[in-house]
Amino acid sequence: MTRNSRVELYAAIRRDARAGLSGREIQRKHGVGWRTVQSALTSAWPQQRAAYPTRASKLDGFKPAIDDILRSDLNAPRKQRHTVTRIVDRLRTEFGMDDVSYPVVRAYVATRRPEISIECGRGAPGVFVPQTHLPGREAEVDFGEIGVRLRGQLTTCHLFSLRMSYSGKAVHRASATGGQEAFFEGHVHAFQILGGVPAGKIRYDNLKAAVAQVIGFSRQRVETDRWVAFRSHFDIDAFYCQPGITGAHEKGGVEGDIGRFRRNHLVPVPEVESLHELNELIDSYDQADDRRRIGHRAHTVAESFNAERQLLKPLPVETFETGLWVTPRVDRYSQITVRTNRYSVPSRLIGRQTRVLLNASDLTVYDGRTLVASHERLLTKGGSRLDLDHYLEAFVRKPGALPGATALEQARRAGTFTAAHDAWWAAACKAHGDTDGTRALIEVLLLHRHTDHRHVIAGINAALQAGALTADAVALEARKAAETGTDITTANPPPTDTPAVSSLTQRRLTHLPIDTRPPPSVTAYDQLLRRSTQ
Structure with missing residues (x-):
């Protein structure tokens, strides 16, 4: 019978007793004994049943040895502490235990290990102590990995995050690597967005960008030289967390922020053409997050940050070279x-x-x-x-190296060497031969150095349509496209009524002023025809 059922039984017995039923009638009605009736009449709340005495276990003789092993583990390196399997092995080889199973030892160790930690003054494991953060004084920094589709290819990038502990205001920055350059650039970007530097401590884990060596089990660190200079420039007070998962709990705000940012803004995987475009998206996401509320807080992130903005230390006037x-x-x-x-x-x-x-x-x-x-x-x-433009002078001397060049293949994948280039190249080689046609293409590629890419493509298309397979014709049409704003990006543009290539003389005559003089006359010379010859 459950405790709730016993409470209801006691209530029914007491109700019947108040109605005038005798003890025997109550016993017969509810099927209980005399002691139960007396207990119900004495108290409306059933008494707790006495616990059964603990039975003896075969493990009792080995419990002191297990406790000694667990106490010694408190001072041992984290990766060289006893597992349950190792404890069982030692009990069998050193203490002669042969009739106790592994699950019995495992259950005892699971219960006893945290108790021994508390008895030895090491504190209760797994306890999270609430913290109060002052405005403008504390922040946390960390890196996380994110996946993006960069120019159609799934790529892993690194996301820098600096989070203010009081308001929850976070600034993020994506980069190609998680090295020292990204570490510094993330700080500079975050300080510019925040408008200052936290006046108190900034919590870090032991990133190689900042920490060259962790000294023992203490919080002392040997810092890298550039990080020391960077901290001095911005007057940063660094606090280094403990290594491993224990240290992650010491900066749980930024650890959770990176996961939240990935789940809310980077799902589905964003598709971008460059890291610059990705960071513009991330900046817009950060601005949108300013309107959210964290947990049951009464104010939004932006409202809380406005309270601590004025408490930040000012930024230095001089710049710091992060590269x-x-x-x-x-x-x-x-x-x-x-x-x-x-x-x-x-x-x-x-x-x-x-x-x-x-x-x-x-x-x-x-x-x-x-x-x-x-x-x-x-x-x-x-x-x-490889940039194709860097090799053009070499291709002039070695035109045969262009078709198989790695730089050409990368230019095709990047879209800078288009189908229009290939079509014009093929036509030029057919008209002038492979060597001369390739040299003509190289002259066309040199036009990209001083002419906009889309105008050169327009010139290539116009020259190809007119059958003008010379670099001069492409240059002329590209100049025309730049002056008129023409943008032809297709390899085979639709035909038009006006000729694609016009006469240079006709083009110049159209820009001359109107001649208002009368047409020339030969009337005066006709008088000479009337003279007779003698």
């Missing part, structure tokens, strides 16, 4: 190697040393102080990113 400067040398393939990846530079720089500013998502190459190349940073290792 990393490296000085690779250009190899004979007109490429430089940066972080295991290869990037092309103009072929005239072969053998020279360049200066490269490596940012989180891109890199720029300088020859002295002159900018010579810029690339989007590769997301993989051992890859290459």
Whole structure:
């Protein structure tokens, strides 16, 4: 009989007793004994039944040994503590236990391990203590991985997050890597959005971008030199969490924020053409999150952040270079190697040393102080990113190398070398031969350096339609397209009534002013015809 049923039974007995029924009549009516009737009349609430005495167990003789093992584990390295299997093995080999099963030992260890931790003053495991955060003083930083479709290919990027502990205001930034450049750029972007730097501590885990070495089991860290300079520049007070899952609980706000941001804004997987476009989306998502309420808070994120905005430390006037400067040398393939990846530079720089500013998502190459190349940073290792324009001077001397060039294949995949280029190239090779036709194409490709891409495509289409397979004809039509605003992007444009290629003389005559002089006359010369000859 359950406790609720006994309460109802006691209530019925007491009701019958008040109605005048005798004890025996109550016993017969409810089928209970004399003691039950007396207990019900004494108290309306049934007494708790006495617990059965604990039965002896075969494990009782080994419990002190198990307790000693669990106590010794408190001072052992985390990855070298006893598992239940190891405890059973030791009990069997060292203490002669042979008639106790594994589940019995496992149940005892599961109960006793947290009790011993508390007895030894280590605190109760798994306890979360509520915290109160002051406005404008505390923040948390972390990285998380996200998946995006970058130019149609599923790619893994890194999401930086800085979250204010009081208001829950979070700023995010996506990058190609999770290295030190992305770490610094994320901070600078977040501080600019917030309008200042948290006046108190910022919590970090032990990222390699900031921590070079963790000293023992303490909170002391050996920091990297650039991170020390960065902290000094922005006056950041860093607090490093414990390694592992324990440290993740110390900055649970930002840990949960990254997961929330992925689930709410990056599902389904976003499709973008560049990381710049992705970060514009992320900025719009951050602005939308300012209107949300966290839990049962009375104010929105934006309202709470307005209360702590004025308490932030001001930003320094001087800027901090977040990128990393490296000085690779250009190899004979007109490429430089940066972080295991290869990037092309103009072929005239072969053998020279360049200066490269490596940012989180891109890199720029300088020859002295002159900018010579810029690339989007590769997301993989051992890859290459080649710009077809960097090899055009080399193709003039070696036109036979163009058809199989890696730079040409990458330009096709990127869409900069279009079907219009291929059609014009094929027609030029058919008309002038492979060598001369390829050189003519190279001259057309050189037009992209000083003419807009869409205007060159318009010129190619117009020249191809008219059968003018020379670079000069393409240049003329591209200039016409730029002046008139024509944008022909198809390889085979529809025919028009006006000729695609016009006479240069006729084009110049149309721009001359109207001649108002009378037409010339030969009347005066007709008088000479009347003279007779002698």
